[in-house]
Amino acid sequence: MGVTPTHLSSSQRCHTHPPIFYCSDEKHQGKTVVLVLQGGRWLLQGHDVQVVSTHYNTRAASRMIAGQLGMALSADPTPPLTPGTVVLHHYDFNREADVQQAVTNLLARVKDGQLHVLLDEALFSSSTEYGPRNTSLVARLAESVPGLHLWAAGVYHTDIPPSLRPEPLTVPLRYAPSVLREVQPAVDKATGQVHNYSDSGVPAPGDGLRVIRLSHHGNAHRGRWPVECQQCGKEVAAKLRRLGVGSGGSSLPNSPTPLSYRDVFIITRSSELQDDIKDAAGQVTSRASGVVRGLGDEGLPVCVLGEQDWRHNRARVERDVHDVAVAATDRVTVTHYDYVQGLERRVVVMVPGWDKETDEGRSDEMIDLRDRLFAVSRCTTQLIMVDVPPVTTATSTAT
Ligand SMILES: [Zn+2]
Structure with a gap:
């Protein structure tokens, strides 16, 4: 954590362009924290802070930033007389009309020629429909507001809009070394799009916890991928129980804090993940994925966020x-990793x-x-990997 002020102050020296803080995509933990710190600074200076989500996969991060800013303000023992307020904006930039709506709403928030904006998970890549619309939003704000202060994070450094100034954060802030080693191969292979890590200069307190490996292999296991497999769900649940999750205690070494269910993410890239899909009468029309059923068999309380759930019950x-x-x-x-x-x-x-929309033609290695880039990087302490046996003709035709 000691590294962030360096990045903050170096960005703040630049006043000719709206400063953009970015780091190289999902693997870099800590970038959201930096946005919260910067937003908190603005609030204490009396500025309102606009937290903008332009796509559904930025909802969670934006909501968390707004929530933490609100808490920080209320917890400050010596609050300023007139702190700013936090405004959370939700748009869907898959729709062109939402760009104009966002510009209109944000310009209405300009005070004394100034506007303070936080944009997390700000993808500007033209490989998506909404990426160029993010670029358009930033460009139009930069043109219209001389006193624009806009910090964005989670950006590929190959796709930064020209009006913004990059400020890479490459120091892994909270990874245990054992987790970092799992992410590192992806960083090495993705050179060109993501920066490599730098040394924090601060010795890690330890190597971290050994990665736990389960295997989607054996008689009771079904399907090509663990997400389809009820047995994998059961084994994951059993492992979480052994770690003390939900028991009021914790068996993580050096961790006196109990592990709650809310401390756990089970993450997949599969487009097939879903809870039970029900019709208007409450009848199940499509059963939950195998892994979800297995977790339920073991009594784990779960919240399922899958693409099919989104399609069938977006409000939920x-x-x-x-x-x-x-x-x-x-x-x-x-x-699905998009939601977190x-x-x-x-x-x-x-x-x-397997993501049927994006994984076609990709190798198992890719x-x-x-x-590793999108899911493993969400972990701070204990990583559990479910390994998949290599594909053979027999297993692929059997599924
Ligand atoms: Zn399995």
């Missing part, structure tokens, strides 16, 4: 994403799966690397 998923962002309910979150970008948990279980 939006509500639960907000809930997860502030850890409001004591449940294990079983989720920018969040972290002490315990992360990586459940490999899928594994993306899992």
Whole structure:
């Protein structure tokens, strides 16, 4: 944590452009913390802070930032006489009309020529429909507001809009070394899009906890991927129980804090993850994924955030994403990685799966690397990996 002020002060010296703080995508823990610190600084100076979410996969991070800013303000023992307020904006930049709406709403918030904006998980890549619209938003604000202060994070350094100034954060702030080693291969392979880590200069307190490995292999296991497999769900649940999750205690070494269900993310990239899908009469029309059923068999309270859930009950998923962002309910979150970008948990279980829209033509190695970048990097303390046996003709035709 001691490294962040350096980055903050160096960005603040630049006043000719709206400073952009960025770090190189999902692997870099700590970037959201930096946005919270910067937002807190603005609030104490009396400025209102606009936290802007332009896509559903930024909802959780934005909600968390707004929540933490609100808490920081109320907890300050010596608050300023007139602190600013936090305003949370939700848009869907898959719709062009929302860009104009965002510009209009944000310009209405300009005070004394100044506007303070935080944008987490700000993808500007033209490989998505909404990336160029993020670029357009930033450009239009930069043109219209001379006193624009805009900090964005979670940006690929190959896609930064020209009006913004990059400020890379490459120091891993909270990883245990054992977790970092799991992410590192993906960083090495993704050179060109993501920066490599630098040395924090601060010795890690220890190597961290040994990564726990389960295997989607054996008679009771079904399906090509663990996300389809009820037995994997049961074994994950049993392992979490042995760690003390939900028992009021913790068996994590050197950790007196009990592990709650809310401390756990079970993350997949599978587009097939879902809870029971029900019709208007409450009848189940499509059963939950195998892993979800297995967790339920073992009595774990879960919140499932999958693409199918989003398609069938968007209001429920939006509500639960907000809930997860502030850890409001004591449940294990079983989720596609899109919904928890920018969040972290002490315990992360990586459940490999297949995304039918993006993984076609990708090698198993590439899928594994993306899992490490997007999911393993959510973990601060105890990582659990479910390993998948290599594909053979026999298993692929059997599923
Ligand atoms: Zn399995």
